[in-house]
Amino acid sequence: MPGSTHVRHVVTRADVARYAGVSTAVVSYVINNGPRPVAATTAERVKQAIDVLGYRPNGSARALRRGVSDTIGLVTPQLDNLFFAELSQEIEQLAVNAGKAVLLGNSLGDLRHQRQLIDGMLSRQIDGLIVRGSSSHDDPLAGIRTNVPCVLLDTMVPLPGRRSIGSDLRGGADQLVDHLIAVHGLTRIALVVGRDLPGLVDPREVGWRDALRRHGLPEGPIARAAFDRIGGYRAAQQLLAAPLPPQAVFASSDLQATGVRRALHETGTKVPSEVAVVSFDGTSESAFTYPALTVARQPVATIARRAYELLGDDGTTEAFEQLPTDLIVRQSCGCAGTTITP
Amino acid sequence: MPGSTHVRHVVTRADVARYAGVSTAVVSYVINNGPRPVAATTAERVKQAIDVLGYRPNGSARALRRGVSDTIGLVTPQLDNLFFAELSQEIEQLAVNAGKAVLLGNSLGDLRHQRQLIDGMLSRQIDGLIVRGSSSHDDPLAGIRTNVPCVLLDTMVPLPGRRSIGSDLRGGADQLVDHLIAVHGLTRIALVVGRDLPGLVDPREVGWRDALRRHGLPEGPIARAAFDRIGGYRAAQQLLAAPLPPQAVFASSDLQATGVRRALHETGTKVPSEVAVVSFDGTSESAFTYPALTVARQPVATIARRAYELLGDDGTTEAFEQLPTDLIVRQSCGCAGTTITP
């Protein structure tokens, strides 16, 4: 007999209906609180049955029938970067509070892997997809046919036909470097940034340059390195080896700043008195380093909320929103203060 | 007409079959590579059709029919604790490499929330569940009826009928404290640990005490605080305020160690010359602090792999596996060395 392969031992809606002495429709009405009303006593009987039998609705059947899975997909490069972890956690909370589940995938910077992840999620009938791509200039959805709503996180440039939300990298960088110049009178400010991007300049680099230029300062040294701790470490070593070391280092991520600090410490360079350090991101860790990092903090919660909202806007309108960062002045720039400002 | 509610615009297997001029069964055979053979030319035609139409199998229907979703659930307290993030990332990789997707949830330390998360995943037909509970002594599955395989992470005690995998907290702590005593000759070693657990002593506390006792040392001071940075910070402040401050602090987590270091720095206490600091976890960040942290490193990748393996073992056998930690000697204990040892 076709379709009679696997053994049944899990409770289904039919069992509940039988136990409660009603039809399966009524069970549905009770569970979904509609679309038809159910007499209070009947509803009570159904609830009892559900409880007694330990019935749990089958999500696959439900999703198949309704065409909606109440599940969204979230793809980020890596969870072991605190910024992505914080972002993922925020998004997960929003989704769960709205009764949705989250499929999570880490691309680990691999475009093929990222694509497989997205394909897998799409085939699992997600209702929406949020992607922080592993590349800042490629469309993670290129060549993927789907009409599932999608929001991109943190793309450096607008992508045709896509909605993207992130923070104002240029503005945040500008503000940070401006602080070093205007408040602390520093003039040799180095930049630690990611490796060259094909036909694209990191907006943080632009912001750094803008601030220097506005103050009539020459461009400081640039060290290009991976966006991780070891990248920052090597970049700082390189910067320190120059004949005239910088008075300050602007690291484009907290992770890089950790490496920079480490390299400075190893050479006995005092922070901030000999070299100031500031960075972009402002993850929770940055408040606890010593000296505490002065940062351009990305508004993680707001980015998450906005991304989640955009997912709902069925309008497939193109968007490229850049939220302002917060300049959090702590001690690593040379400012005073010892309290922990999270 | 019943069941004809929503509009069809997505390509289904019927479209593919029609386009390729075969039956839907054949499409299945091609997609699943069985269970019946298909002529090479026919298969080719089907593949063409799939490509042209941009067909993607409906996972819900598939899961409903097969009784298997190729999706697992993963619940952890919070992603913004690097240890959990690393663990989650490892597990996610294992799952994805095996063609499974991962539903992720963060309980944020709330038992009710944790329970809702698990319920939601179960109703979404996950094939397996991995939970790092938000409490170390309660069974996260208590009162949840399911026969989905489940593995618990990091429970401090064996739970009846459950499989649990974690690291040897007691042993790791013992080793760490022993190092401080045997190698560095320290005698006043403070412990920073979580708040009192009902009827349960944190094994790290036991290990700390065991090491002290073995060396005939009196118990050092204990500071109980939350397992986060601010907890470690406050604990250290408290410890430093004592008439006879400790020579070393053993923090039960890297996060706490960050807070401890911060408090020491603020009071101008030199690490490790005045107070040594060691901690449990050994996340990637710990190699980059200055001085780099000496830690009992939890074998994250191994824990992840073993947990994932246990999920597969249909044997519902009870288990309580404790993997040994690695003692990573860096500089915060007083040992020499300046290279980064990740």
Place this chain on the structure above:
DNA sequence: TTGAAAGCGCTAACAA
């Protein structure tokens, strides 16, 4: 090697 068709568990239109 291929096709017809049952049925997984659920929702909801329609009838009663």
Place this chain on the structure above:
DNA sequence: TTGTTAGCGCTTTCAA
């Protein structure tokens, strides 16, 4: 207010 039932898209048995 409740029941009957089609059908969501898929897999697979059985027949051809």
